[in-house]
Amino acid sequence: QVRLVESGGGSVQAGGSLKVSCAASGLTVDDRFMGWFRQAPGQEREGVSCINMSGAGTNYAGSVRGRFTITRDNTKNTVYLQMDSLKPADTAVYYCAIASPYGGRCTSAGTLIGSTHWGQGIQVTVSS
Numbered sequence: 001q002v003r004l005v006e007s008g009g010g011s012v013q014a015g016g017s018l019k020v021s022c023a024a025s026g027l028t029v030d031d032r033f034m035g036w037f038r039q040a041p042g043q044e045r046e047g048v049s050c051i052n053m054s055g056a057g058t059n060y061a062g063s064v065r066g067r068f069t070i071t072r073d074n075t076k077n078t079v080y081l082q083m084d085s086l087k088p089a090d091t092a093v094y095y096c097a098i099a100s101p102y103g104g105r106c107t108s109a110g111t112l113i114g115s116t117h118w119g120q121g122i123q124v125t126v127s128s
Helices: none
Strands: 003-007 010-013 018-025 034-039 046-051 058-060 068-073 078-083 092-099 115-118 122-127
Touching: 003 092, 018 034, 018 092, 018 122, 034 068, 034 078, 046 068, 046 078, 058 068
Parallel strands: 010 122
Antiparallel strands: 003 018, 018 078, 034 046, 034 092, 046 058, 068 078, 092 115, 092 122
8 A cells, every 4th residue: 555644744933944754655766756745725736846766856836946955765765845944825735746657757847747646745834
């Protein structure tokens, strides 16, 4: 059974930092693109960041570029999202996603295309 489990969310004041993690089980990740999405109340889910199989290639949405950093550790089947200089507009439920083997890609705007599995989501709240 494939599972993606996010951790590390929570509440922080504007300007602060949080790091969320997503651990995958039931599959190996080293042949799959991975990404982070978020959904704020009343809004559609949007791509935040995406990373290629090796971790050498990353893409970000314009709203987070320069503040968020996506990384992965294939030995731990885990993808991370370091979020710095957080703003109230970053408040959302954050979801990780993974693509099929060699079947995904990242857009230049940080959206993972070809997602096959999703995590349950984790809340990130930024107060002003």
